Amino acid sequence: MAAIPKPSQDNEATVFVIDDDAGVRASLQTLLRSVGLRVNTFGSTDEFLAGRMPDAPSCIVLDVRLPGVSGLDFQAKLIQSSIQIPVIFITGHGDIPMTVRAMKAGAVEFLPKPFRDQDLLDAVQVGLDRDRVRRENDRATANLMSAYQTLTAREQQVMALVTSGLMNKQVAADIGVSEVTVKVHRGNVMHKMGAKSFADLVRMADTLGIRQTKP
Structure with missing residues (x-):
């Protein structure tokens, strides 16, 4: 090398x-x-x-x-x-x-x-x-990546799932929390990542390689 x-x-x-x-x-x-x-x-x-x-x-x-x-x-x-x-x-x-x-x-x-x-x-x-x-x-x-690392483990999980195309209700069922809680986490993710729109957040997830695909 x-x-x-x-x-x-x-x-x-x-x-x-x-x-x-x-x-x-x-x-x-x-x-x-x-x-x-x-x-x-x-x-x-x-x-x-x-x-x-x-x-x-x-x-x-x-x-x-x-x-x-x-x-x-x-x-x-x-x-x-x-x-x-x-x-x-x-x-x-x-x-x-x-x-x-x-x-x-x-x-x-x-x-x-x-x-x-x-x-x-x-x-x-x-x-x-x-x-x-x-x-x-x-x-x-x-x-x-620096911004992503400021997210909590749950916020990282929510970011991966919502940017994969799941609705808030589906994410809530998947991780076992209320839909309201998912909305709060999603708002925190948008703020901490500095995303101007959901499409912007999806592009960020693609760049970081963290989007999840549901089996």
């Missing part, structure tokens, strides 16, 4: 370039910096894993052929370790099977050398945008 790089407090979007060719690293660094992007370069995947990651949107420009672990194998290790950094592959020795494998695993782009500077810049922008959206979604989910 790949070791997760330690986070830093820096929040500037960053492009990581991993290539064993110093000339390529320098060229890509110059190109990316020319459009105002922050760039960190590494000669191997081990160097990257030993570094610190900014707590900000990022992506990796990764050479397919590297000493030791190949770029494709490194991509697989990142996925196995739940490191969800978008990857843009570059290679001077690519083929269709490589491309298919990389794209199926979620790569942003697979660029054969020599590639147009603009093609790389476009792919990097897509990667950073993708990571920005993922991070926003992760924060939203974390906030939802």
Whole structure:
């Protein structure tokens, strides 16, 4: 399993370039910096894993052929370790099977050398945008989970049941309380979760994966 790089407090979007060719690293660094992007370069995947990651949107420009672990194998290790950094592959020795494998695993782009500077810049922008959206979604989910954890055990139970489509009367019969009590719990759930409507609460339950299906 790949070791997760330690986070830093820096929040500037960053492009990581991993290539064993110093000339390529320098060229890509110059190109990316020319459009105002922050760039960190590494000669191997081990160097990257030993570094610190900014707590900000990022992506990796990764050479397919590297000493030791190949770029494709490194991509697989990142996925196995739940490191969800978008990857843009570059290679001077690519083929269709490589491309298919990389794209199926979620790569942003697979660029054969020599590639147009603009093609790389476009792919990097897509990667950073993708990571920005993922991070926003992760924060939203974390906030939802924090709100959910403020619910009592009974309120969590009621939320799961009402968002599964059961009427208050059915929920009351299912958990052995009065319908009035269910209404009180339901109101507390709406308030604590910050739900603006019942449809909003259902979306929250879907995001948290807590909706129940009656057998």
